[in-house]
Amino acid sequence: MKKFGSVVKKYVVGYLVVGLFAVLFLAASVFINRYSSNRYRAAIAELVSISQLETAVKESNDGMNLAYLWLADTGLEAYEEKRPVVVQLLAVTDQQVEAHFVREMADTNRMIETYLEKCDILGKELEQYFKDDKSGDYEKLGKLYNEQQEIYTYVVSGFQRVYSFRLNQLNKMERQLNSLQNTITAVEIIALVMAVILCFFYLMRIVREMSSSIRVMMTGITAIERDVFQAEPIQISSNDEFEEFANAFNGMTQIIQMQMKKIEENANVKERLAEMEIENLKIFSDLQKNHLDFLQSRINPHFLFNTLNMISSLARIENAEQSARLMEITASFLRYNLDNISKTVTLKQEMENLKEYVAIQEYRYGGRYRYDFQVDETCMMFQMPCMVLQPLVENAIQHGLAMKLNGGCVWIRAYVMSSRIFLEVRDNGVGMTAEQIDEVYRDFYENNRSSTHIGLRNIYQRLQLFYKGDVQFELNNMNPGLEITITFPWEG
Amino acid sequence: MNFVKKNRSFFKYILFGLCLTALFLTAVLLNRRADDKETYPITRVSVILPHKDDGYWNLIAEGISEERDALGAGCKIDINMILPQLNYNIAQMTDLLKQQIAAKVDYIVVQGNEDETFRDVLQDAWEQGIHVICVDTDISDFPEHLYVGTNNYEAGKLMGEELVELTGGSATVGIISGEEQYQNLQERLRGFQDVVQEWPDIEIKGVAYDKYDALTVMRLYHQMADEAEVMVFLEGTGGKSMESVYDGPVEEYEYVLGFDAYDGAKRRVLDGIVKQDTNLMGRQVVREIEQHIKTGNYSADCIYTDIFWLTAENYDEVMK
Numbered sequence: 001m002k003k004f005g006s007v008v009k010k011y012v013v014g015y016l017v018v019g020l021f022a023v024l025f026l027a028a029s030v031f032i033n034r035y036s037s038n039r040y041r042a043a044i045a046e047l048v049s050i051s052q053l054e055t056a057v058k059e060s061n062d063g064m065n066l067a068y069l070w071l072a073d074t075g076l077e078a079y080e081e082k083r084p085v086v087v088q089l090l091a092v093t094d095q096q097v098e099a100h101f102v103r104e105m106a107d108t109n110r111m112i113e114t115y116l117e118k119c120d121i122l123g124k125e126l127e128q129y130f131k132d133d134k135s136g137d138y139e140k141l142g143k144l145y146n147e148q149q150e151i152y153t154y155v156v157s158g159f160q161r162v163y164s165f166r167l168n169q170l171n172k173m174e175r176q177l178n179s180l181q182n183t184i185t186a187v188e189i190i191a192l193v194m195a196v197i198l199c200f201f202y203l204m205r206i207v208r209e210m211s212s213s214i215r216v217m218m219t220g221i222t223a224i225e226r227d228v229f230q231a232e233p234i235q236i237s238s239n240d241e242f243e244e245f246a247n248a249f250n251g252m253t254q255i256i257q258m259q260m261k262k263i264e265e266n267a268n269v270k271e272r273l274a275e276m277e278i279e280n281l282k283i284f285s286d287l288q289k290n291h292l293d294f295l296q297s298r299i300n301p302h303f304l305f306n307t308l309n310m311i312s313s314l315a316r317i318e319n320a321e322q323s324a325r326l327m328e329i330t331a332s333f334l335r336y337n338l339d340n341i342s343k344t345v346t347l348k349q350e351m352e353n354l355k356e357y358v359a360i361q362e363y364r365y366g367g368r369y370r371y372d373f374q375v376d377e378t379c380m381m382f383q384m385p386c387m388v389l390q391p392l393v394e395n396a397i398q399h400g401l402a403m404k405l406n407g408g409c410v411w412i413r414a415y416v417m418s419s420r421i422f423l424e425v426r427d428n429g430v431g432m433t434a435e436q437i438d439e440v441y442r443d444f445y446e447n448n449r450s451s452t453h454i455g456l457r458n459i460y461q462r463l464q465l466f467y468k469g470d471v472q473f474e475l476n477n478m479n480p481g482l483e484i485t486i487t488f489p490w491e492g
Numbered sequence: 493m494n495f496v497k498k499n500r501s502f503f504k505y506i507l508f509g510l511c512l513t514a515l516f517l518t519a520v521l522l523n524r525r526a527d528d529k530e531t532y533p534i535t536r537v538s539v540i541l542p543h544k545d546d547g548y549w550n551l552i553a554e555g556i557s558e559e560r561d562a563l564g565a566g567c568k569i570d571i572n573m574i575l576p577q578l579n580y581n582i583a584q585m586t587d588l589l590k591q592q593i594a595a596k597v598d599y600i601v602v603q604g605n606e607d608e609t610f611r612d613v614l615q616d617a618w619e620q621g622i623h624v625i626c627v628d629t630d631i632s633d634f635p636e637h638l639y640v641g642t643n644n645y646e647a648g649k650l651m652g653e654e655l656v657e658l659t660g661g662s663a664t665v666g667i668i669s670g671e672e673q674y675q676n677l678q679e680r681l682r683g684f685q686d687v688v689q690e691w692p693d694i695e696i697k698g699v700a701y702d703k704y705d706a707l708t709v710m711r712l713y714h715q716m717a718d719e720a721e722v723m724v725f726l727e728g729t730g731g732k733s734m735e736s737v738y739d740g741p742v743e744e745y746e747y748v749l750g751f752d753a754y755d756g757a758k759r760r761v762l763d764g765i766v767k768q769d770t771n772l773m774g775r776q777v778v779r780e781i782e783q784h785i786k787t788g789n790y791s792a793d794c795i796y797t798d799i800f801w802l803t804a805e806n807y808d809e810v811m812k
Contacts, residue, residue, distance in 0.1 A: 020510075021509075024510070101534050101570065103536065103570050103572050106534070106536060106570075106595075107536065107572070107592075107595035107597065108595070110594070110595045110596040110597075111591070111594045111595045111596075113596065114593075114594040114595075114596065115594070150590070151594050154590070154591045154594045154595075155594075157591075158591075158595070187516060191509070194509065195509070198509070
């Protein structure tokens with residue numbers, strides 16, 4: 001689960017950064033101030049120690065002057081007293097030189113060493129002079145004193161150079177420190193202003209981000225109001241409560257869209273079911289009507305069947321064999337109709353029944369027409385609805401060959417080809433025009449009850465129901481005559 | 493962390509700002525510290541310059557400073573350049589020398605001269621273990637030391653050869669030099685004489701000494717014009733004085749030749765000068781000191797720097 005920040009946290013970070021800058025610069029300021037004052041104090045301390053050294057050297061030289069110029073023992077004592085002080089202070093200034101090299105100081109320190117060496121030599125000579133009851137080599141003493149004083153002069157000028165350097169250094173340091181402090185102050189101010197500006201822009205950015213998030217959410221809500229399915233998920237990447245809200249909102253939108261889709265699908269299914277129910281009711285109604293028609297038609301065949309059986313018996317009693325035979329065929333034909341009208345029959349049964357019909361027609365028309373049966377034995381056991389072929393043959397005789405006094409022929413063929421059974425009834429009668437054939441087809445599909453092709457349409461519809469639509473019913477004008485071809489699926 | 497990732501660009505700016513500030517403060521402090529830090533011990537070198545002129549000794553001083561700067565802050569050599577109050581004042585220079593001895597410096601760089609007191613003090617320095625380096629002018633018969641500068645005999649010969657070329661081997665010549673006790677000037681004179689003595693039609697009318705004083709130069713210059721067609725200044729003060737007094741070619745002499753007066757040569761006040769490589773002299777002094785500190789030896793006892801014949805015609809080429 002993604003963790004989100006918060007608007008409050010963003011604000012806090014902005015202020016913290018400014019605070020951090022403030023603390024940083026305050027600390028830097030304190031540090032630099034301390035550093036500056038320490039440096040200044042150290043420089044002053046160095047100057048003081050140089051001054052002390054100069055004083056000590058001067059006092060030691062005073063002692064030497066007293067000893068040489070006034071031939072006073074106390075002068076040498078004063079020198080001996082001051083010498084260790086000079087050495088000690090020299091060590092201090094040497095340390096300063098080691099810490100940070102100053103040529104003037106280094107040179108002066110070494111000159112003081114030379115000075116002490118000269119003083120020591122002169123001191124020893126004077127001491128000897130005092131021991132020898134103040135007699136000795138005056139020229140040598142004078143030369144040594146001049147050398148010692150010459151060096152002292154160099155030391156004094158050395159101190160002047162050191163002071164000059166140190167004062168310049170202090171002056172330079174003061175200017176540097178002032179410049180440093182001014183720079184630091186300027187940098188601090190600039191940095192703080194920059195921090196505030198940066199913080200301002202940052203906070204502005206947060207506010208703009210919030211405003212933008214709210215606008216995006218409003219756009220998303222409006223889109224859902226307009227069309228819930230067209231609404232795109234709202235995109236917010238602010239990593240705060242707004243993004244969290246947007247994710248939750250998108251989730252809710254998805255749920256609504258899914259539910260709406262389901263409702264729509266259910267409505268479609270219900271609509272289709274209702275349509276199917278209506279269709280079923282229609283089919284059922286048609287079946288009921290057919291059944292009623294059939295029942296009505298059954299009254300006459302039963303009556304005729306009984307009557308024909310009685311007449312056939314009488315005809316045999318009266319030796320009227322042909323009549324008896326005709327009666328028997330007719331009765332058999334009627335029985336077939338009566339018994340099998342709602343059943344499936346084999347093609348063989350259908351052919352036998354057709355032959356009985358043809359026999360009846362032979363009696364009727366006395367060989368005026370010829371009937372040609374070509375039936376493939378392999379498909380004799382094919383199951384099919386009853387009374388399919390007989391109405392077609394009857395149709396051929398009544399409408400195709402009726403006007404033909406001789407030479408009329410009806411061809412009945414049954415064969416298997418390409419996994420389908422073909423049943424053909426063809427005559428060489430008047431046939432049908434293309435318009436008539438189209439009219440027959442229109443009757444099939446439009447279910448026109450007032451049509452003149454009720455027989456054909458009845459066969460077509462029964463076959464469609466029986467074979468669930470997998471039936472082909474074709475009428476072809478053979479000029480002369482008409483050929484009706486019906487094909488069903490053959491399953492071996 | 494997500495929040496930081498999300499606002500990465502903003503935090504980048506913050507970080508950059510903080511780094512910049514820290515860098516600035518560090519640089520400021522380090523800069524302050526760098527002022528304090530000098531490696532110790534440091535070799536102390538004292539250079540006693542005889543004269544603060546614009547065209548010769550200041551160029552040597554520049555060479556010394558440039559080479560010292562080139563060695564960087566890590567180099568443990570401190571060079572102090574000092575001058576007498578009066579130009580070429582041997583007494584003051586001797587006193588400065590004594591101060592450096594009292595200060596126990598490590599190296600003393602001086603222009604050599606043959607003054608006895610000066611030599612004695614320099615000898616003291618040498619005896620106390622201070623290394624002596626002569627620049628521009630050497631000292632004769634001085635113990636172990638280094639000379640860096642022009643081969644003055646060759647410089648004098650060059651001057652003579654150029655004179656012969658200019659005059660076709662026929663001229664009367666007046667010579668003005670500095671002081672007699674400067675070995676370098678004597679060597680130049682010797683070199684010059686060695687060349688012209690082979691040309692019988694060249695006659696040296698006289699050699700005068702200006703004591704490095706411009707007024708003396710001009711006085712001698714005018715005095716010698718009656719008997720000499722060519723004026724030869726064997727040291728820089730003569731040429732420098734000429735270039736200060738005149739703007740263009742002079743009429744009193746057919747030719748005026750000198751040393752180190754670059755501007756005078758450029759403006760044709762002088763017909764030609766011997767230009768010494770002053771900058772290299774200064775630089776070479778520092779290089780040799782550095783080598784001596786490291787190895788205990790100089791690259792040679794005597795190091796000659798280049799000389800050039802400079803005229804208005806080849807001025808740009810030579811000065812380049």
